[in-house]
Amino acid sequence: MACFLVSAAEAVVVTAAAQIMKNSEMKADSQKLAKKAAVETKQEKHLPWSKKLMILAQLLWGGAFLLCFEHIWHGEVVPWFPFLTAMNDPGDTAEMLHEMSTIGVTMAIIVTVTWAIMMFVADRIMERPDAKPQKAAA
Amino acid sequence: MTLLICVFAAIIATIKWYQRKDDSMMPGVPCVLFWGASLMWLGDAIFEYAELGAEYFTPAAEDMLNDAFLGLSVVALGLILWLVILLIKDPKGVVKASLRKKAASK
Known part of the structure; x- marks a missing residue:
C-alpha cells in the first residue's frame, strides 16, 4: 500500500549522510594537500564512504521511484491529498502501517x-593487484 | 512477472555498464534504478510467496498480462528517467552545443 515509503525515508537519511561524509572527506583531503602530505593513502584502495553511501541512496531512490509508479498503477497513490488512498479509512490505514512495518522494512x-x-x-576487488598487460600477439 | 521483467532490464543494464567505453552515457543510472526496484519487488514476492505458497508461481492469465504490462511500463519509465537525467547532466555537452548553435543561427 505504501511500502516504498520506508525505502524512500531511508534514502533521505542516506543521501544526507553521504553529503556530510563527502564534505568531511573533501575537508580532510584539502588539509592533506595543505600539509603537502602524500595523497596516496589507504583510503584510495577503497571506495570513499561518501561514494558507497551514494550508491545505496541511488538504489533506494530508484527502487522507491519505480515502486511509487506501481502504487499509482494500482490506485494506491493518488495525486491529491492525502495522496495515499489507504489514509481515507482507519482500517485501511492500520493495514497500510502493518504493510510498511513488514514488507517495507524487509525491502x-x-x-x-x-x-x-x-x-x-x-x-x-580494489585490493587486487593490477592485471599485467597482455602480451601482443606475435 | 513485473519482478521478472525488471530483473531482465537490470541484467541488460549491468551488461551494458560492464561493456561501456566511458561514462558519457551514464550507464550506471539504469543499473541502480532497475536493481533497486528488483530488490524491493523481491521483498514483496517473498511475502506473497509466504502467503500463497506454490500458487504464487501459477498466476491467472489476466493477472500475468496485467503484471507484464506493468513491468514493461516500469522499464519504459526507468528508461525515460535515465534519458532525462542524461540530457540534464549532459556529460558530452551535446545539448549545450546544440542550444548554442541554435542561438547563434538566430
Whole structure:
C-alpha cells in the first residue's frame, strides 16, 4: 500500500549522510594537500564512504521511484491529498502501517544487505593487484 | 512477472555498464534504478510467496498480462528517467552545443 515509503525515508537519511561524509572527506583531503602530505593513502584502495553511501541512496531512490509508479498503477497513490488512498479509512490505514512495518522494512533490509555485500566485494576487488598487460600477439 | 521483467532490464543494464567505453552515457543510472526496484519487488514476492505458497508461481492469465504490462511500463519509465537525467547532466555537452548553435543561427 505504501511500502516504498520506508525505502524512500531511508534514502533521505542516506543521501544526507553521504553529503556530510563527502564534505568531511573533501575537508580532510584539502588539509592533506595543505600539509603537502602524500595523497596516496589507504583510503584510495577503497571506495570513499561518501561514494558507497551514494550508491545505496541511488538504489533506494530508484527502487522507491519505480515502486511509487506501481502504487499509482494500482490506485494506491493518488495525486491529491492525502495522496495515499489507504489514509481515507482507519482500517485501511492500520493495514497500510502493518504493510510498511513488514514488507517495507524487509525491502529496505534486502536493498541495504545487498549493498553491504556489494561494497565488501568492491573493496576486495580494489585490493587486487593490477592485471599485467597482455602480451601482443606475435 | 513485473519482478521478472525488471530483473531482465537490470541484467541488460549491468551488461551494458560492464561493456561501456566511458561514462558519457551514464550507464550506471539504469543499473541502480532497475536493481533497486528488483530488490524491493523481491521483498514483496517473498511475502506473497509466504502467503500463497506454490500458487504464487501459477498466476491467472489476466493477472500475468496485467503484471507484464506493468513491468514493461516500469522499464519504459526507468528508461525515460535515465534519458532525462542524461540530457540534464549532459556529460558530452551535446545539448549545450546544440542550444548554442541554435542561438547563434538566430
